Amino acid sequence: MSKIKKQRDYFDSVHIWGRIWSIGALLVLFSLPVAFSAYYDAWPNAKLVLEALLRLIPLYWLSSIIEVITFTPMLGAGGAYLSFVTGNITNLKLPCSLSAMEQAKVKANSEEGEVISTIAVASSAITTTIIIAVGVLLFNPFLPALRESEALKPAFSYVSSALFGALGASYLKKHWKISIFPVVVGIAVLFFVPSFGVSTLLFVTIVAAVGGALVMSKLKLVK
Amino acid sequence: MFDFSDFKESPLMYGLAALIIGFVVIESVFFLVKAWKRGKELGISTETLKNTVVSSALFSVAPAISILATVIVLASALGIVLPWIRLSVIGNLLYETSAANTMLDVLGSNINTEVTNPEDFSAIAWVMTVGISLGLVLVTIFGRFIIKKINKATTKSEKSSNIADIISASAFIGIISAFVAQAINGKSSDGSSDAGFMSIVTLVSAVVISLIFETLCQRFKLKKLEIFAMPLSIFGAMAVAVLLNMWLPAEITSFTWWG
Numbered sequence: 515m516s517k518i519k520k521q522r523d524y525f526d527s528v529h530i531w532g533r534i535w536s537i538g539a540l541l542v543l544f545s546l547p548v549a550f551s552a553y554y555d556a557w558p559n560a561k562l563v564l565e566a567l568l569r570l571i572p573l574y575w576l577s578s579i580i581e582v583i584t585f586t587p588m589l590g591a592g593g594a595y596l597s598f599v600t601g602n603i604t605n606l607k608l609p610c611s612l613s614a615m616e617q618a619k620v621k622a623n624s625e626e627g628e629v630i631s632t633i634a635v636a637s638s639a640i641t642t643t644i645i646i647a648v649g650v651l652l653f654n655p656f657l658p659a660l661r662e663s664e665a666l667k668p669a670f671s672y673v674s675s676a677l678f679g680a681l682g683a684s685y686l687k688k689h690w691k692i693s694i695f696p697v698v699v700g701i702a703v704l705f706f707v708p709s710f711g712v713s714t715l716l717f718v719t720i721v722a723a724v725g726g727a728l729v730m731s732k733l734k735l736v737k
Numbered sequence: 738m739f740d741f742s743d744f745k746e747s748p749l750m751y752g753l754a755a756l757i758i759g760f761v762v763i764e765s766v767f768f769l770v771k772a773w774k775r776g777k778e779l780g781i782s783t784e785t786l787k788n789t790v791v792s793s794a795l796f797s798v799a800p801a802i803s804i805l806a807t808v809i810v811l812a813s814a815l816g817i818v819l820p821w822i823r824l825s826v827i828g829n830l831l832y833e834t835s836a837a838n839t840m841l842d843v844l845g846s847n848i849n850t851e852v853t854n855p856e857d858f859s860a861i862a863w864v865m866t867v868g869i870s871l872g873l874v875l876v877t878i879f880g881r882f883i884i885k886k887i888n889k890a891t892t893k894s895e896k897s898s899n900i901a902d903i904i905s906a907s908a909f910i911g912i913i914s915a916f917v918a919q920a921i922n923g924k925s926s927d928g929s930s931d932a933g934f935m936s937i938v939t940l941v942s943a944v945v946i947s948l949i950f951e952t953l954c955q956r957f958k959l960k961k962l963e964i965f966a967m968p969l970s971i972f973g974a975m976a977v978a979v980l981l982n983m984w985l986p987a988e989i990t991s992f993t994w995w996g
Contacts, residue, residue, distance in 0.1 A: 524775050529881045531771070535764045536877040540870060542760045543826055546753050546819075547862040550855075553749050558860030563867075566840040566860070570868045574832060578872040586880055587887040588908060592768050594884075598876040600761055601827040601869075604912075606800040612909050613796060613967060614789045618781075622905045623887070629776040630789050636769035637793035643762055643825050645801035646808060650821045668982040668990070669975040671930040672939040673803040676978070678916035679943025680970035684951050686917075686944075689910055696911050700918025704932075708924035708995060716915045723911030727903050736903075 521625055525591060528632075532595030539599040580717045588612070588622050592632030600639040604716065605674060609681050610638040616685070691736050696723035744855050745816025754822050761826055788964055795968040799975065811837055814852055819862060827869050840864040924995050933993030935978055943974035 551557045585603060586594040589611055597607040612622075614634035620626040686693045699722040703710055710718075730736045744750075769790075776786050804824050811820035815837060823833050840861045841847055852858045920940040923932045930936065950966035953959060982990045 520778070528768075528771070531767070532880065533877050535767070536873055539760065539764070539826065540873060540877075542757050543866055543870065546757065546822060547859060547866050549749065549753060550862055551859045554744060554855040554859070556855035556859040558856055558863055562843050563840075563860050563863050566836075566843045566864045567867060569839050569843075570836055570864065574836075574868055575871050578875060581872055582875040582879065583883065584908075586876060586883045588905065591880065591884055592772055594876055594880055596765060596768050598873045599764060599827060601824070602800070602804060602829045605829065606797060606804075608912065610793050610796045612912070614793050617792060617963065618785050618789055621902065626776075626779055626781060629772045629779060629781065630785075632768050632772035633776070633786060633789045634793040636765040636772070637790045638797040639765040640762060640769075641794040641797040642801040642804065643758055643765075645798065646805050646821060646825055647758060649802075649805040650808065650817055654817060665979060665983060668935055668939075668978040670803045670806045672920070672936050672978050673799060673971075673975065674916055674930075675920035675936045675939040676943045676971045676974035677800060678913050678920070679940040679974060680947045680967055682913035682917060683944040683947035683970075685910060685913060687948065689906060692907055693910050693914065696907075696914035697917050697921075700914050701922045704918055704922040704924070708922075715919065716912060719915040719918065720908050720911030723907040723914060724904050727907035727910075728900070731900075731903050 524625070525628075528591045528595070528628075532591060536595055536599060577711060577714060580714070584717065584720060589635065590622065590628035590631040592628060593635040596632065596635045596639060600635070600642070602642065605677070606642065607635050607638055609677060610634050613681055689736075692723065692727040692730060695726035696720075743816060745852070745858060746818055750816070750818040754818050757822050758825050792964040792967065795965060796971075798968055799971040807834060810834070814841065814846075814850060815858070815861065816852075819858075819865075823865050823869075827873055828865075832869055833865060836865045836868050837861055922994065931993040931995045933991075933995075935982065935990055936993075938981060939974050939978045942977040943970050946970040946973040 581603060582598070585597070585608055589597050589608065593607070593611050597603050597611075600607065611631040611634045615622055615627050615630050618626075618630045620630050622631065696719040700715060700719045703715060703718055727736065773786055777783075808817065808820040808824055811834065820833065820837075838847070841850075841852075844857050844860065846852070846857070852861065917940065919932065920936040921932055923936070925931055947966065947970040950962065950970060954963050954966060
């Protein structure tokens with residue numbers, strides 16, 4: 515009984531602190547445009563800002579909603595609060611957390627998974643923040659040369675191919691039966707709508723993967 | 738080195754960067770310590786916890802450098818500080834680039850032209866901030882509800898717990914599938930990373946290098962190497978891309994399905 519109570523206490527406290535930090539993050543985040551506009555007395559033309567937001571919002575708010583629904587259960591409470599503050603979820607936090615849980619052999623929906631995911635996301639966030647800060651402060655004078663380096667361009671252009679190839683290799687090998695369908699669905703969707711945003715595509719392939727796996731498990735094709 | 742007379746890189750901007758980035762680091766440390774303590778209570782070994790920290794940090798190096806590259810790309814129009822802040826908090830590569838591009842487009846400019854007017858800069862900062870905040874607002878309001886609902890649905894019985902395992906494994910595969918499909922057949926918004934020869938070679942290299950590491954680790958029981966396998970595979974694949982780009986003719990390396 516006390517074990518269950520402790521577990522509940524931990525989850526409750528993660529949710530309470532998660533909300534406090536998230537509200538704090540929103541305040542800190544908005545301090546940037548507010549402070550800049552006030553200091554330079556440079557309040558923007560609201561009509562133009564609205565025009566830009568109207569172009570962005572339908573696409574990005576839809577993907578935000580999909581991200582919150584899809585990723586929150588996979589990241590666990592602590593991992594989710596932290597990921598949505600620190601950003602770069604699909605290209606970094608989520609694969610990092612999944613890889614850590616796989617390595618520690620814990621499940622996403624267990625308390626051990628919650629702990630490992632939170633530690634992974636936090637470590638990833640700290641590392642990324644430090645690398646970017648050091649990169650900006652130390653290499654500021656060399657940055658233009660690095661940016662224009664034709665030799666390094668392919669490395670950065672295809673980083674997500676490298677990342678997901680490395681991450682997916684053993685998983686796809688182990689679960690090849692349920693992997694074929696979502697990959698084919700993803701390729702087919704991109705064939706008809708090549709510029710499909712990654713968040714929307716993720717939603718499609720996740721639904722295809724889960725749906726396909728459940729059907730195969732019903733047909734006893736996978737365990 | 739630093740041009741403080743430029744409003745984009747003024748002491749105010751650096752001060753805001755310190756505040757925002759400091760906040761993120763402190764929050765991360767807070768949750769790290771909290772989860773570590775709970776992990777110990779749950780009986781997770783210190784070695785597993787340490788390995789999680791080290792492997793996650795190493796895992797993040799290559800993506801972090803690519804985020805840094807985006808900061809640099811955006812810096813020519815916006816100065817270094819705003820992209821730095823935006824990509825350290827909530828931001829993501831795709832969103833920040835399109836948000837900045839959209840506002841610059843509305844202002845009749847583009848990403849390669851330096852913003853010299855504080856009002857325009859302020860408009861871009863507002864658009865980048867407002868547009869990206871929804872996810873955080875939603876997770877603050879509904880995060881608990883979503884997790885509770887999912888946990889309730891998956892812990893009802895042994896059968897539903899088995900289904901939960903299938904769902905979580907296949908959801909992971911769904912994520913990987915999206916990026917694999919993109920590497921095989923995707924088209925990027927700016928045409929810089931369309932799928933074709935290079936994306937497929939990078940993907941295949943990463944898979945092959947990763948499987949070689951997996952075999953080595955299993956055969957020779959190299960526990961320590963396991964932590965480095967993932968980042969080494971990522972960097973290895975990136976190195977293959979750089980080398981092939983240098984050695985092979987441009988007609989081959991620049992080949993994409995989308996012309």
